[in-house]
Amino acid sequence: MFTFxxxxxxxxxxxxxxxxLMAQKLADRGAIPILTxxxxxxxxELQSRIQGTSRIIPMDVTNENQVNAAVSAVIQEYGRxxxxxxxxxxxxFETFLDTSxxxxxxxxxxxYMxxxxxxxxxxxxxxAAGQGHIVNIASLAGKIGSAKSSSYNATKHAVLGLTNALRQEMYGTGIYVTAINPGPIDTPFFEKADPSGQYVQNVKMFLLTPDQVVxxxxxxxxxxxxxxNLPFAAAAGIKLYQIFPRLADKFAYKLINKK
Incomplete structure (x- = not known):
């Protein structure tokens, strides 16, 4: 039986x-979250709210040296x-022409990188340990394109392509690879993505809560x-879109393009 x-x-x-929220919930289940x-x-500030053991490591994912140093520090302290x-x-959220x-x-x-x-x-x-789990937080945007999201959609399509390929490579090794593909979530993500608040207002009834995703x-x-894939209704719609893309474009345009 798996336990955290x-x-x-x-x-x-x-x-x-x-x-x-992941860090807090995982710590509540007895895990040791490494916060980066x-x-x-x-x-x-987050660590002050976490019950149990946790560790902070400042790290920028675009800096290879920082990433390698952070992982080495964790391995040195915990061994795995x-x-x-x-x-x-x-x-x-910008049009292709407006995005630099x-x-x-x-x-x-x-x-992606x-x-x-x-x-x-x-x-x-x-x-080397013969065990592990890699979880990539992707998006339903990695399965379907929408207006004013060309740059973001492209990154998430890349993430899903990588995740699916890596899962095949790791088959039988004891290492699992998972993609989590949520729709829009009610988080500070939109403070940068949608400063006007227009998109959030348009999809308010469809927003996932952080609790649901975590x-x-x-x-x-x-x-x-x-x-x-979250939520279930959107995931079902994505499957239909992938089977009938041109038909879905015609009928789902107004529903998808809320930005």
Missing amino acids: QDKIILITGASSGIGA ARSVDKLQ IDILINNAGYGV ISEFDTMMDVN GIVRCTKAVLPHMV NSMMRAIEKRKAEV
Whole structure:
């Protein structure tokens, strides 16, 4: 029977949103969360609210040296990393024409290459141990495109492609790979992605709560699921979209494009 008790869990983007809630809930279940993000102040504030053992390591996922140093520090102190949760990421809702090349580059560097760097640093230790679990927080945006999200959609499509390929490579090794694909979540993510608040207002009735996402993620780890799509209704719609993309474009345009 799987238990989170004493599991060493490295979380990227832990300073706010679902990353912070993950840390709290995992600690409540007896895990030892390793809290990483760029903001030391936010990490310290989070750690003050966590019951049990936790550790803070300031880390920028775009900095390979910082990532490698953080992973080495965890291995030196605890001897292992049981679970890696690649959660760090951001979005900006702009049209393709309005999005600068530098924004495309930066977003891919954080959302996709950040996962590559962290997984590259952690995976050899998991392979040596013959056990581990990598959880990538992707998005339903990785399965379907929508207006004013070309840069963000591209990063999440890349994350899902990587996740699915890595799962195949790790088959039979004792290492599990999971993609969590939520729709819009009521978190500070939208402070940067949607400063006007228009998108949040338009999809308010469909917003997931952080609790819903984190609880689903924890169940996925316990059951070693390959993928979780949230919410269920949106996930069903995505499947239909993938089967009938042009027809879905025609009829679902107004529903999908709320930005």
